[in-house]
Amino acid sequence: MHNKSNKFKGLAGLAGTLVSGVVLAGPVYQPPGANLTLGDVTHGKRILSASSNPAAAAADRARASGKPVRGTMISGAAGLEYGNVDNLFELYNELSQAYAPSDPGTGGGPGQDPDDKPDDGINIGDILDELNPQIQEALDAIATEVARQTVLLLLIKEEGYAKAWLAADIPFVFDKQWLGGTWTMGVNWSGSSKAYGLTQPIDYDPDAARLALEDWVNTQITDRPVQLPISDDIVLTPRPGLNEVFFAVTNDSSLISKSTQTTEFSFSYSREAMSAGSGNLFFGARANIYLKQLSRFSVRFGDITDSEELFDAIRDADFRSDEGAGIDLGLLWVADNYQLGAQVTNINEPDFRFPDVNTEPYNSEEAVRFLESDALYTLDRQLKLEASLFTDDRRWSAHLGYDWDPVTEPMGDRFQWLTLSGGFNTDSWWIPSVRIGYRKNLAGTELGYASIGATLFKYVNIDIASALDSVEIDGQTLPQGLMGSIGFEISW
Secondary structure (H helix, E strand, C coil), X not given: CCCHHHCCHHHHHHHHCCCXXXXXXXXXXCCCCCHHHHCCCCCCCHHHHHCCCCCHHHHHHHHCCCCCCCEXXXXXXXXXXXXXXXXXXXXXXXXXXXXXXXXXXXXXXXXXXHHHCCCCCEECCCCCCCCXXXXXXXXXXXXXHHHHHHHHHHHHHHHCEXXXXXXEECCEECCEEECCEXXXXXXXXXXXXEEEEEXXXXXXXXXXXXXXXXXXXXXXXXXXXXXEECCCCEEEEEEHHHCEEEEEECCCCEXXXXXXXXXXXXXXXXXXXXXXXXXXXXXXXXXXXXXXXXXXXXXXXXXXXXXXXXXXXHHCCCCEEEEEEEEEEEEEEECCCEEEEEEEECCCCCEEECCCCCCCCCCCHHHHHHHXXXXXXXXXXXXXXXXXXXXXXXXXXXXXXXXXXXXXXXXXXEECEEEEXXXXXXXXXCCCEXXXXXXXXXXXXXXXXXXEEXXXXXXXXXXXXXXXXXXXXXXXXEECEEEEEEEEXXXX
């Protein structure tokens, strides 16, 4: 478990939960193709641009002098984001050693049986000599272990997550002039998976612990209990014959894993609303049909026998199906050298529900309430703003995208993107188009990404984004997040 080849086994299992016989598209936090660099803006790059703002297709058609904007794209992508904790899955395993398993019969997570795990906890030494008991030494050892476990929990709470996603996009844009406007449709698949910690502080009262220890040492050895609770969260297991004491935490701190797969069908209508000497105003509406597959597991640290094997089991787990629909509206003002846009996504805020988890092993009402509320996921309404500048020949461009408010995605993460980008578009078979960008999550992790991309042979898009923050993994300094996309786009 501790060799280098297994450092990323848990992450491989995490990514494997996304693969279920279908190809997946990038989640909302990884836009497909050139949009990874340029942002969620109307940049005029054929299919990707027309499928962004609901008003964009009519604007692109007007820019093309009324010619249809039709095409498709095939792209693949992958991404990984890792909390700033070295060897995260080994940390999960270390925590699990200090936590007592659930009561027999309550069950653990997939592939995890609490009965398979010893309930002794961590050996904190020969601190209670029967003839000369050192109560203060015992208290110091307990306090040291509580402090160590508290630090580990804080690491898990703040940085203890790993997220993976795989991607493939196949949108179709059929530009049909009908009822005075432009009609488009699209199909895509998306998925993501994440592991993170649900932590509870360890309740430790030194005075109560002292009284419990004193009572124990003053009791005849034959009357000594097998387990000695010194608080609601801590149990000591003395072994008088070996002069050893084992320390175990009994609270409901847990490892949670969530995965989603989404098939999305979209239909949009856009048209010109107003024409003026300085520019043109376009509006559009889009209906989205979501078919979701959702999976969720919660396992107490005490019930984890091996986190890597746990994710192997999760990878083969069943998903729960749910469906919903969302409505997007968009506006786009287009002038010769600039354009301004706004869209509101998921106006109706559709709900989806993850499978229920087994709460029988949990004693904390707070943990149970969280697990029950965590089952419901809502596609939050969001206002997106955009602005772009172009040269007269539209070869050079600069773009700004801004999410007015944060939204929560299925994994429970908060996202509010600010994107800045620019590029040079050759529209040539031989001279590549190039682009650079910066994106910053103003909520949640608050990570910033630098991105770069190129379009080769007019239709091949290659883009990569790297987090500007780094993390130590296996003694190596690596970006905390990486995203990449490669695709082929064609229009006619």
